[in-house]
Amino acid sequence: MSTGYTEGEPIRDTKAPEGPIEDRWEKRKFSAKLVNPANKRKLHVIVVGTGLAGGSAAATLGELGYNVTSFCYQDTPRRAHSIAAQGGINAAKNYRGDGDSIYRLFYDTVKGGDFRARESNVYRLAQVSVNIIDQAVAQGVPFAREYGGLLDTRSFGGAQVSRTFYARGQTGQQLLLGAYQALERQIAAGTVKMHTRHEMLDLIVSDGRARGVIVRDMVTGEIERHVADAVVLASGGYGNVFFLSTNAKGCNTTAIWRAHRRGAMFANPCYTQIHPTCIPVSGDHQSKLTLMSESLRNDGRVWVPLKAGDTRPASAIPEEERDYYLERIYPAFGNLVPRDIASRAAKNVCDEGRGVGPGGLGVYLDFADAIRRLGREAVEKKYGNLFEMYERITGEDPYAQPMRIYPAVHYTMGGLWVDYDLQSTIPGLFVIGEANFSDHGANRLGASALMQGLSDGYFVLPTTIGDYLANGPYGEVDEDDVTEAEAEVRQKIEKLLTNNGTRTADSYHRELGRIMWEYCGMERTEESLRKALERIPELREEFWQNVKVSGEADELNQALERAGRVGDFFDLAELMCIDALHRTESCGGHFRAESQDADGEALRDDENFSYVAAWEYGEQGPILHKEDLDYEYVKMSQRSYK
Amino acid sequence: MSMNLTLKVWRQKGPKDKGRMVNYRVEDVSPDMSFLEMLDVLNERLILEGDDPIAFDHDCREGICGMCGMVINGVAHGEQVATTTCQLHMRHFEDNAVITIEPWRAAPFPVVKDLVVDRSAFDRIIQAGGFISVPAGSAPDAHSVPVKKVDADAAFDAATCIGCGACVAACPNGSASLFTAAKITHLSLLPQGQPERDSRAVAMVEQMDAEGFGGCTNTGECTAVCPKGIPLDTIAQMNHDYLRAAK
Amino acid sequence: MTATIERGSATASVNPPADTVKTAKPGRKGGFLGSSNGKKAVMAITGAVMVLFLIGHMAGNLKSFAGAESFNAYAAFLRTMGEPILPHRVLLTVVEVALVVAVALHMWSAISLARRASKARPVKYAARRKSRANGYAVHTMRYGGVIIVLFVIYHLLDLTFGAANPAGGGATPYDRLVEGFAPSRWWVTLFYVLALVMVGLHLRHGLWSAFQTLGLASSRSYRPLKAVAAGLSALLVIGFLVVPVAVAIGVIK
Numbered sequence A: 001m002s003t004g005y006t007e008g009e010p011i012r013d014t015k016a017p018e019g020p021i022e023d024r025w026e027k028r029k030f031s032a033k034l035v036n037p038a039n040k041r042k043l044h045v046i047v048v049g050t051g052l053a054g055g056s057a058a059a060t061l062g063e064l065g066y067n068v069t070s071f072c073y074q075d076t077p078r079r080a081h082s083i084a085a086q087g088g089i090n091a092a093k094n095y096r097g098d099g100d101s102i103y104r105l106f107y108d109t110v111k112g113g114d115f116r117a118r119e120s121n122v123y124r125l126a127q128v129s130v131n132i133i134d135q136a137v138a139q140g141v142p143f144a145r146e147y148g149g150l151l152d153t154r155s156f157g158g159a160q161v162s163r164t165f166y167a168r169g170q171t172g173q174q175l176l177l178g179a180y181q182a183l184e185r186q187i188a189a190g191t192v193k194m195h196t197r198h199e200m201l202d203l204i205v206s207d208g209r210a211r212g213v214i215v216r217d218m219v220t221g222e223i224e225r226h227v228a229d230a231v232v233l234a235s236g237g238y239g240n241v242f243f244l245s246t247n248a249k250g251c252n253t254t255a256i257w258r259a260h261r262r263g264a265m266f267a268n269p270c271y272t273q274i275h276p277t278c279i280p281v282s283g284d285h286q287s288k289l290t291l292m293s294e295s296l297r298n299d300g301r302v303w304v305p306l307k308a309g310d311t312r313p314a315s316a317i318p319e320e321e322r323d324y325y326l327e328r329i330y331p332a333f334g335n336l337v338p339r340d341i342a343s344r345a346a347k348n349v350c351d352e353g354r355g356v357g358p359g360g361l362g363v364y365l366d367f368a369d370a371i372r373r374l375g376r377e378a379v380e381k382k383y384g385n386l387f388e389m390y391e392r393i394t395g396e397d398p399y400a401q402p403m404r405i406y407p408a409v410h411y412t413m414g415g416l417w418v419d420y421d422l423q424s425t426i427p428g429l430f431v432i433g434e435a436n437f438s439d440h441g442a443n444r445l446g447a448s449a450l451m452q453g454l455s456d457g458y459f460v461l462p463t464t465i466g467d468y469l470a471n472g473p474y475g476e477v478d479e480d481d482v483t484e485a486e487a488e489v490r491q492k493i494e495k496l497l498t499n500n501g502t503r504t505a506d507s508y509h510r511e512l513g514r515i516m517w518e519y520c521g522m523e524r525t526e527e528s529l530r531k532a533l534e535r536i537p538e539l540r541e542e543f544w545q546n547v548k549v550s551g552e553a554d555e556l557n558q559a560l561e562r563a564g565r566v567g568d569f570f571d572l573a574e575l576m577c578i579d580a581l582h583r584t585e586s587c588g589g590h591f592r593a594e595s596q597d598a599d600g601e602a603l604r605d606d607e608n609f610s611y612v613a614a615w616e617y618g619e620q621g622p623i624l625h626k627e628d629l630d631y632e633y634v635k636m637s638q639r640s641y642k
Numbered sequence B: 001m002s003m004n005l006t007l008k009v010w011r012q013k014g015p016k017d018k019g020r021m022v023n024y025r026v027e028d029v030s031p032d033m034s035f036l037e038m039l040d041v042l043n044e045r046l047i048l049e050g051d052d053p054i055a056f057d058h059d060c061r062e063g064i065c066g067m068c069g070m071v072i073n074g075v076a077h078g079e080q081v082a083t084t085t086c087q088l089h090m091r092h093f094e095d096n097a098v099i100t101i102e103p104w105r106a107a108p109f110p111v112v113k114d115l116v117v118d119r120s121a122f123d124r125i126i127q128a129g130g131f132i133s134v135p136a137g138s139a140p141d142a143h144s145v146p147v148k149k150v151d152a153d154a155a156f157d158a159a160t161c162i163g164c165g166a167c168v169a170a171c172p173n174g175s176a177s178l179f180t181a182a183k184i185t186h187l188s189l190l191p192q193g194q195p196e197r198d199s200r201a202v203a204m205v206e207q208m209d210a211e212g213f214g215g216c217t218n219t220g221e222c223t224a225v226c227p228k229g230i231p232l233d234t235i236a237q238m239n240h241d242y243l244r245a246a247k
Numbered sequence C: 001m002t003a004t005i006e007r008g009s010a011t012a013s014v015n016p017p018a019d020t021v022k023t024a025k026p027g028r029k030g031g032f033l034g035s036s037n038g039k040k041a042v043m044a045i046t047g048a049v050m051v052l053f054l055i056g057h058m059a060g061n062l063k064s065f066a067g068a069e070s071f072n073a074y075a076a077f078l079r080t081m082g083e084p085i086l087p088h089r090v091l092l093t094v095v096e097v098a099l100v101v102a103v104a105l106h107m108w109s110a111i112s113l114a115r116r117a118s119k120a121r122p123v124k125y126a127a128r129r130k131s132r133a134n135g136y137a138v139h140t141m142r143y144g145g146v147i148i149v150l151f152v153i154y155h156l157l158d159l160t161f162g163a164a165n166p167a168g169g170g171a172t173p174y175d176r177l178v179e180g181f182a183p184s185r186w187w188v189t190l191f192y193v194l195a196l197v198m199v200g201l202h203l204r205h206g207l208w209s210a211f212q213t214l215g216l217a218s219s220r221s222y223r224p225l226k227a228v229a230a231g232l233s234a235l236l237v238i239g240f241l242v243v244p245v246a247v248a249i250g251v252i253k
């Protein structure tokens, strides 16, 4: 059993400039070396991923004149998982004059992240958020508008100001299409070379620097090597380690996990966000979970029956026998408490036997009041497509009866460790978007992931990477390093294909997911984590012995693709549990049952855990490097939404 | 309750191989399954029997990425209106039904394997002009240009196209008009899209032709199968912009 | 969950999608007339020219109810239109040339679009495609057009040149009309009825479609446009048909 880890040197410098927080980003921009325009063409950057982060980064780097090669596993960059984001994107525009400001967005994000994020990064994010909206609007992103022709906003979980810009329930789609179109423009201009249906399987590190990637052409099966002066990973989150999550089926950890194996530290892997409003599981066949936008909580009221075991239909339960538990426990925020709190509250009431629907794993989200107050038409206008989606999946009409919702894994705050420049611990390897760990601390606020992805991609990375590239080109890559990485990839594929076992990769993945959900999910205990750390290596062992993959290496082989990803999920799952076990405090999305206050709220242990846990890969088990977090601007306080 | 089905599925090893329809019997299907989950189950079986699973494209499984798509019983994305294949649930099929499953059929969408086709032609249509040129950081304040709500809403309606290609699959002419028109309309309804409006329309229409898509004869099959209900008047808008520009 | 498999039982003979393997070919860009949209515009404009002719033609035909004199005078007028400013038959010839050009261009674009379409869809679906939109008329456009052309050829031989008319080329237009649709020649009348139904269907779709093609339609105008298309095509069919029917049942003699 590998619960053990060793502790290495702490991380002392995150490269954030000193001085007043408002000036740090300006300062960094000014100090970053500039690349001579004539040299840009000669500098080659690889970008893995075409979501909001990768798409906007590749487009912007191309526009700046760098020579960019971009990869995604889908058949076109437009399908990256960012497309699925529904709710909206935050920005400190203060168009409403309701007291919002850069400082307030910064404050809310630090607090929402339960004081486990870096102040400098978060402040920069809040500053840049303003430019994102300008950029998107100029690209033709059709945000919702008011009759006066100006942009509409709404409020979102965890915020008391209305700063979320949205495009009906398809904000992610519209923002991604904006980035995608910018990217296609660069592809047409020849500055970006796009490889779709290509999966990154390893990172090439040479002479201590990230110099390229090994990818598999998913159509022909060919293993290709691509070298460059810098590599940017924008491969998204790893929520699919739980098998069931709201992530797209193809989301995986392979890109970042391989980079981790090659020396990039992995920070805070255990911070996972469980989203409170998803459609409950309907049976064993379930292949993924569908999120209902959190914006529904603006008008929907969450409740369960007062009595345990009440099986009457919702309509037969009178008002006084209902428990609107969020409104009851958190009068100030009510149904709008942050995600982790809403999720855990749902779990608690279900654990008390008051859950509704099949298996008792669900709570009601009721729009009856909203329909009465605003009229059906207004509700339809606001949430029509979400209601439709719900009906399509469940066969139930949410206008007539309350929706049933249940929490599901949604977002991973952890990811590769990066400094203020978004550079990982491998020089030349930059990590952006959900793939890095940077800005959300232990919990991400709604509508902040899109903001971070675009901030990284359009504005931050293009500046900071220039500082690194200004010292390039970095010359020839040692052939041996490339060959070695490639050989490893080939070996793994060979192993999977010749294994000839008796179970499919999916069935292992499902089992791994159940272990993770059960023991490293919404609530974690020392005991559960130890159990997981016992089960995972056993199951991984069995997986490598007994998985069955049909088909050939040199063709489109979806069974092979999945098996490869599941293999990496096993390793990551283990690190997640080790991280979760070592962090004996509760914070944000990481709730240790042992660490709660009298009311059952997450209890942080700032004394001992106010650090980022950055894990280095070690053959003898992971090595922990701590990066201390200092709060100069936002006073640390116990989060309270009561 | 569970159901038993017969599937007739197009199997084709690779782009150059001759394909054929193969019959599969699938039993114990739950009506709560999605269509793709039903195929997952069959595929797990196939893998265990050492067979190639049926290759099909999918990712988000919630109707937004546009990756999935197959012709089910002769209708792109199946009979259910405004629904992608991944959102189609088995409760809409009868017990013992025979279901025919084929890939999108169009020359510019060559079959890659089984139900997977190559839709990169769509990307090249966008490359031709489906964008507004704004380098990052150069944009004016978002409120500097108000946009009438009706225009913004109509632009949004057109912008919801997910690029799935069902319109092409359904069109008797194999035309990509609805897809192309959706993008042209989205951008030409917004003030930001005006400077490049003419060149965009010409370039995108020409690229659509160059890719080998057919012309539109206003049959309207496309909009009928479009999972996002992209309206037919986007095509009128495209025609209008094209003629205006070509003048 | 179980799944049984019958391997390799091909249920439909399907053409191998032989040469559909394609990499991005550098587009051959043929300018306005080379583009599908340009061709469509040609079709719509030439269609509109023909529709205008048909309206006039129908109105003229109705003169036959006013008697032989009136109708013959009208036929004569067609030839003397524009005189004395223009020489005899010049205007009519211009109209005829315009019509011939319109028909030729219309057919050219119809044929090249049809060829493009069949290249774009080389493989048919094994499951019968169910039409889900826009009704029946839309699927008659291509073969309907062919029938109409065949009809026009016959019609010209019949009533314009008289070659296929019992009254012969020398007779007055009125006589050719009366003799041509004589009750004994019911099959001619039947052929006209058929052809006109095709014309009606063609226009039922073609009329609103032309607006769509020229970018003059919008979701708000679809309903009125389609109603006008249906109304006008019905009017044309009826307006044209009353004449041969009246002859066939002896109202006009």
Ligand SMILES: Cc1cc2nc3c(=O)[nH]c(=O)nc-3n(C[C@H](O)[C@H](O)[C@H](O)COP(=O)(O)OP(=O)(O)OC[C@H]3O[C@@H](n4cnc5c(N)ncnc54)[C@H](O)[C@@H]3O)c2cc1C
Pocket (backbone or CB within 6 Å): A048, A049, A050, A051, A052, A053, A054, A055, A071, A072, A073, A074, A077, A079, A080, A081, A082, A083, A084, A085, A086, A087, A088, A089, A171, A172, A198, A199, A200, A201, A234, A235, A236, A237, A246, A247, A248, A251, A252, A254, A255, A291, A410, A411, A432, A433, A434, A435, A446, A447, A448, A449, A450, A451, A453
């Ligand atoms: C259902 C849902 C709703 C959400 N709603 C919101 C919201 O309303 N507001 C908000 O702020 N956030 C929301 N989020 C979170 C947000 O969408 C994501 O965090 C964000 O889009 C991630 O963007 P990304 O660019 O980092 O990665 P992604 O968009 O996930 O892109 C990953 C890219 O990497 C590529 N890739 C991955 N692995 C490989 C590999 N091995 N080789 C090659 N390419 C690879 C993929 O092809 C893809 O292009 C939502 C998330 C979900 C799941």
Ligand code: HEM
Pocket (backbone or CB within 6 Å): B217, B218, C040, C041, C043, C044, C045, C046, C047, C048, C050, C051, C054, C103, C106, C107, C110, C141, C142, C144, C145, C146, C148, C149, C202, C203, C205, C206, C207, C208, C209, C210, C211, C213, C214
């Ligand atoms: C002489 C009588 C004819 C008239 C009045 C006529 C009229 C029209 C009109 C108005 C349209 C609509 C154009 C558009 O949609 O943009 C049209 C379309 C069409 N016509 Fe004709 N046409 C005639 C003859 C023909 C002939 C002879 C053919 C065949 C060779 C033909 C084939 C077509 C086709 C294929 C279309 C395309 C359908 C469409 O665009 O929606 N037509 N016609």
Ligand code: HEM
Pocket (backbone or CB within 6 Å): C057, C061, C075, C078, C092, C096, C099, C148, C152, C155, C156, C159, C160, C173, C177, C192, C196, C199, C240, C241, C243, C244
């Ligand atoms: C059933 C109804 C119709 C009748 C009774 C009818 C009658 C006639 C007559 C009598 C002429 C000869 C006129 C002359 O030479 O002076 C004529 C010419 C013509 N008709 Fe018709 N017609 C009918 C329908 C149509 C239709 C449906 C079309 C086309 C689709 C058509 C196309 C023409 C053309 C092109 C000419 C030649 C005009 C010219 O020479 O300039 N007719 N028709």
Ligand code: SF4
Pocket (backbone or CB within 6 Å): B160, B161, B162, B163, B164, B165, B166, B167, B168, B178, B179, B182, B222, B225, B226, B227, B228, B229, B230
């Ligand atoms: S127009 Fe509709 S059918 Fe066509 S690609 Fe877009 S969403 Fe799919």
Ligand code: F3S
Pocket (backbone or CB within 6 Å): B170, B171, B172, B173, B174, B175, B176, B177, B178, B215, B216, B217, B218, B219, B220, B221, B222, B223, B235
């Ligand atoms: S189905 Fe085809 S013909 Fe036109 S209206 Fe749609 S593209």
Ligand code: FES
Pocket (backbone or CB within 6 Å): B057, B058, B059, B060, B061, B062, B063, B064, B065, B066, B067, B068, B069, B084, B085, B086, B087
């Ligand atoms: S899988 Fe994304 S739309 Fe169906």
